[in-house]
Amino acid sequence: MRKDLITDTAIQLVAEQGMRGLTHRAVDRRAGLPEGSTSAYFRTRKALVEGFVERLAAQERIDTALDPADVVGSIARTLDSWLVERNRTLARYAAMLEATHHPELRSILVHSPREQATALAKALGHENPERSGAHFTAFLEGLLFYRLVGGGSTTGPAPGTEESVADLRDAVEKALRP
Amino acid sequence: MRKDLITDTAIQLVAEQGMRGLTHRAVDRRAGLPEGSTSAYFRTRKALVEGFVERLAAQERIDTALDPADVVGSIARTLDSWLVERNRTLARYAAMLEATHHPELRSILVHSPREQATALAKALGHENPERSGAHFTAFLEGLLFYRLVGGGSTTGPAPGTEESVADLRDAVEKALRP
DNA sequence: TAGATTCCTCTACACCTGTAGAGGAGGATG
DNA sequence: CATCCTCCTCTACAGGTGTAGAGGAATCTA
Numbered sequence: 001m002r003k004d005l006i007t008d009t010a011i012q013l014v015a016e017q018g019m020r021g022l023t024h025r026a027v028d029r030r031a032g033l034p035e036g037s038t039s040a041y042f043r044t045r046k047a048l049v050e051g052f053v054e055r056l057a058a059q060e061r062i063d064t065a066l067d068p069a070d071v072v073g074s075i076a077r078t079l080d081s082w083l084v085e086r087n088r089t090l091a092r093y094a095a096m097l098e099a100t101h102h103p104e105l106r107s108i109l110v111h112s113p114r115e116q117a118t119a120l121a122k123a124l125g126h127e128n129p130e131r132s133g134a135h136f137t138a139f140l141e142g143l144l145f146y147r148l149v150g151g152g153s154t155t156g157p158a159p160g161t162e163e164s165v166a167d168l169r170d171a172v173e174k175a176l177r178p
Numbered sequence: 179m180r181k182d183l184i185t186d187t188a189i190q191l192v193a194e195q196g197m198r199g200l201t202h203r204a205v206d207r208r209a210g211l212p213e214g215s216t217s218a219y220f221r222t223r224k225a226l227v228e229g230f231v232e233r234l235a236a237q238e239r240i241d242t243a244l245d246p247a248d249v250v251g252s253i254a255r256t257l258d259s260w261l262v263e264r265n266r267t268l269a270r271y272a273a274m275l276e277a278t279h280h281p282e283l284r285s286i287l288v289h290s291p292r293e294q295a296t297a298l299a300k301a302l303g304h305e306n307p308e309r310s311g312a313h314f315t316a317f318l319e320g321l322l323f324y325r326l327v328g329g330g331s332t333t334g335p336a337p338g339t340e341e342s343v344a345d346l347r348d349a350v351e352k353a354l355r356p
Numbered sequence: 357t358a359g360a361t362t363c364c365t366c367t368a369c370a371c372c373t374g375t376a377g378a379g380g381a382g383g384a385t386g
Numbered sequence: 387c388a389t390c391c392t393c394c395t396c397t398a399c400a401g402g403t404g405t406a407g408a409g410g411a412a413t414c415t416a
Contacts, residue, residue, distance in 0.1 A: 018276060019198050152315075177355075
């Protein structure tokens with residue numbers, strides 16, 4: 001479907017050049033479409049941004065399974081897969097920053113496994129599951145950000161390797177201790 | 179100094195409208211300067227971006243003291259102050275994302291208290307201070323991001339309040355446990 | 357005081373961007 | 387077959403943007 005090609009290309013562009021690189025014509029060129037195509041599907045830039053954010057959310061909704069037998073391991077692997085899907089995750093950060101001044105985007109981006117985290121904290125016997133869940137979520141968010149764009153992007157183990165998963169597993173395990 | 183006025187205004191603009199809002203003329207207008215001023219000081223856009231990132235780094239270099247009698251507390255207070263300085267911190271995130279595709283910026287943005295964190299982990303008797311330090315840094319980064327632009331921006335306690343500092347203190351304390 | 361230097365303002369211009377609408381190709385429907 | 391509708395391409399245009407240079411005002415130097 002042409003619309004998906006356009007939004008996928010938009011995600012790519014945003015990841016590589018930031019929001020500033022996202023223009024109707026840039027998408028056309030990058031996707032090899034005739035000039036005007038993107039503008040026909042998304043008449044305004046706002047629509048284009050919302051379109052690409054929606055696509056992002058749809059793509060992420062897929063991987064949310066969690067193996068109860070190895071909670072720590074499956075979280076670590078999920079995180080690592082997000083590091084591997086570098087562009088998608090970078091685009092998501094750009095979108096979140098954008099949501100700061102365009103609140104409509106926030107509703108699309110929810111994605112937050114907050115309740116999951118709270119439930120997890122409760123199951124593990126934390127005394128204040130609400131708070132522990134929030135902190136845990138924050139920690140995951142931070143781990144991701146740190147490894148992808150922060151200091152860890154130059155020093156950490158390469159995403160997709162066993163070493164990377166082990167490092168993440170270690171961190172997650174520690175964060176889940178009551 | 180005119181240059182500082184320009185870069186400060188640039189920081190403000192980036193925080194409020196994202197990188198896309200940062201143009202020579204927008205800075206002129208916002209700062210009440212005659213058209214062309216910003217362009218005279220920073221001939222290219224690249225120069226303007228580097229200028230504002232440098233200013234950002236200079237402003238942050240100030241607050242790095244750390245009271246050894248109350249490590250947790252001073253970290254928590256520092257974090258909270260970054261939440262209060264919302265615009266500056268938002269601009270920093272925008273800059274970090276930008277550094278992803280403009281490596282020159284990374285060297286300006288170092289700021290990383292990584293060594294500090296490692297030393298701290300060592301002092302607290304963590305078995306692998308390198309790794310613990312990195313995780314701790316990641317955790318702080320995440321706490322900040324989560325509270326400022328992530329899920330916690332809508333649900334967390336208001337920055338600048340005692341409640342906010344207490345929440346952060348709790349999180350930091352937990353993160354520092356061996 | 358005369359000249360040099362620095363700092364600033366103004367203006368120009370090629371190019372990019374957002375947005376809109378006219379119209380064509382081709383399939384579906386009657 | 388004629389008609390309609392959908393999907394697509396092309397073109398237009400009013401701004402905005404990056405970048406450069408000419409020239410003036412103010413300050414410094416001798």
